Amino acid sequence: MKEPMILDGQEVSKSIKEQLALQVETLKEKGVTPCLATILVGEDPASATYVRMKGNACRRLGIESKKIELPIDTTTEQLLKTIRELNEDKAIHGILLQHPVPEQIDERAAFDEIAIEKDVDGVTTLGFAQNAFGFANYPSCTPAAIMAILDHYDLPIEGKHAVVVGRSPILGKPVSQMLLNRNATVTTCHSRTSNLSEHVKQADIVVAAVGKPEFIQGDWIKAGAVVLDAGYNKGNIGDCEYNGCAERASAITPVPGGVGPVTISMLLKHTVESAERSAQ
Ligand code: NAP
Numbered sequence: 001m002k003e004p005m006i007l008d009g010q011e012v013s014k015s016i017k018e019q020l021a022l023q024v025e026t027l028k029e030k031g032v033t034p035c036l037a038t039i040l041v042g043e044d045p046a047s048a049t050y051v052r053m054k055g056n057a058c059r060r061l062g063i064e065s066k067k068i069e070l071p072i073d074t075t076t077e078q079l080l081k082t083i084r085e086l087n088e089d090k091a092i093h094g095i096l097l098q099h100p101v102p103e104q105i106d107e108r109a110a111f112d113e114i115a116i117e118k119d120v121d122g123v124t125t126l127g128f129a130q131n132a133f134g135f136a137n138y139p140s141c142t143p144a145a146i147m148a149i150l151d152h153y154d155l156p157i158e159g160k161h162a163v164v165v166g167r168s169p170i171l172g173k174p175v176s177q178m179l180l181n182r183n184a185t186v187t188t189c190h191s192r193t194s195n196l197s198e199h200v201k202q203a204d205i206v207v208a209a210v211g212k213p214e215f216i217q218g219d220w221i222k223a224g225a226v227v228l229d230a231g232y233n234k235g236n237i238g239d240c241e242y243n244g245c246a247e248r249a250s251a252i253t254p255v256p257g258g259v260g261p262v263t264i265s266m267l268l269k270h271t272v273e274s275a276e277r278s279a280q
Contacts, residue, residue: 005153005251007228009145012152013261016269017061023272024062027279034275035064036094036120036267037086041079041101042072051098057264063271066092076106080113087115093278094120094271099170117277120270123170131174134181137277138270143175145262146207146228147182155205155226155251158183163200165189165216165239166209171230175207208239218244227252230259 027034036058040051051067058065068082079101086095095118101107111123119127122140130136131143150157162184166172176188189199200206200220206227208216213233218241221227227249231239238255246252253259 002250004246004249007149007153007226007251007253007258009149009253009258009261012149013265015152016148016262016265020061020265020268020272023276027272027275028062030279032275032279033062033064034093034272035066035091036096036271037066037068037089037092039068039070039079039082039086039095039097041070041074041098041105044100047098047100051096054096054264054267057268058271061268063268072102074102074105076104076109079105079110083110083113087113087118090278092118093274094118094267096121096267097123099123118274120267120274122174122270128169128174132177134177137273139178140170140174141266141270142171142209142230142259142263143178144266144270145259146175146230147178148262148266149228149253149259150205150226153251157205159185160204161185161187161202162205162207163187163189163203164207164209165196165200166207166211166230168209171209172207175209175230179205179207206240206245210239212239213237214239214241216240216245218247221245221248223248224250226250228259229253229255231255232260 038051055065086092095114112125114124116126120138122138131139162179164172164176167188167190176186180186187199189196197220203225209230227245229238229240236256
């Protein structure tokens with residue numbers, strides 16, 4: 001069996017960041033420093049790590065990051081007030097509210113309070129709808145990363161049958177819409193799908209967005225399919241059983257080092273683009 005092409009997220013991310021570094025430099029010459037505000041509510045250690053990683057990635061590229069930490073007993077109204085203040089702050093170009101928030105908070109209301117021009121993580125209802133229509137400025141970052149990987153490696157999308165496993169509002173649904181907008185024929189599967197493996201076996205492009213370690217099995221993969229594993233489970237394990245899937249795939253993302261690094265680059269890209277729009 002031929003070895004699959006490894007879709008290297010670090011390489012894709014590097015080329016995105018090289019371009020972004022030039023854009024940041026140009027903005028700074030105009031006196032504008034892109035700035036991402038991150039909001040962390042509570043003390044979930046995984047969320048704290050994600051926020052820290054995003055902040056560090058910003059700093060490495062010369063993007064400012066403003067970290068807002070709120071206590072675990074924050075109310076919806078208090079969070080909405082914080083978001084409104086950030087919306088009005090002209091020095092802030094992007095707002096990221098780390099998911100999940102404590103359960104007493106209405107997360108949807110909080111996401112939807114983010115001004116569309118600062119919704120660099122693509123979480124608002126309006127941003128989701130714009131993505132479905134195919135004209136979002138800032139689509140959700142992981143779906144955008146998946147599309148960027150396909151494009152970086154010039155993998156054809158039009159006319160292909162894409163099977164997405166997962167239908168979350170930040171990942172499965174928006175990536176299904178993006179693939180559809182690029183003229184793939186899309187099947188979106190979920191926990192109530194019957195005969196899941198039979199659907200995956202039809203796929204030219206498989207997107208795994210399940211949140212279950214090694215869930216997609218090697219013998220579900222059609223020979224020559226392209227496999228994009230967005231899963232990121234405890235122990236750096238993806239949603240695909242890597243070795244089995246790699247035996248049949250023509251191209252595959254590793255975990256770690258696949259979709260993850262490109263997702264962070266998309267967040268940086270959207271923040272820089274928002275700063276550019278504000279400077280116009
Ligand atoms: P989520 O909100 O938990 O959604 C999981 C989806 O998988 C749901 O739509 C669920 O179906 C479906 N599912 C669950 N069990 C299934 C089963 N047995 N058969 C078929 N479908 C099933 O998760 P998410 O936020 O989309 O994240 C998915 C994965 O991506 C996780 O591993 C997460 O860590 C990872 N992720 C990675 C990045 C990154 O930057 N790389 C970013 C975000 C997420 P129902 O809708 O029917 O419940």
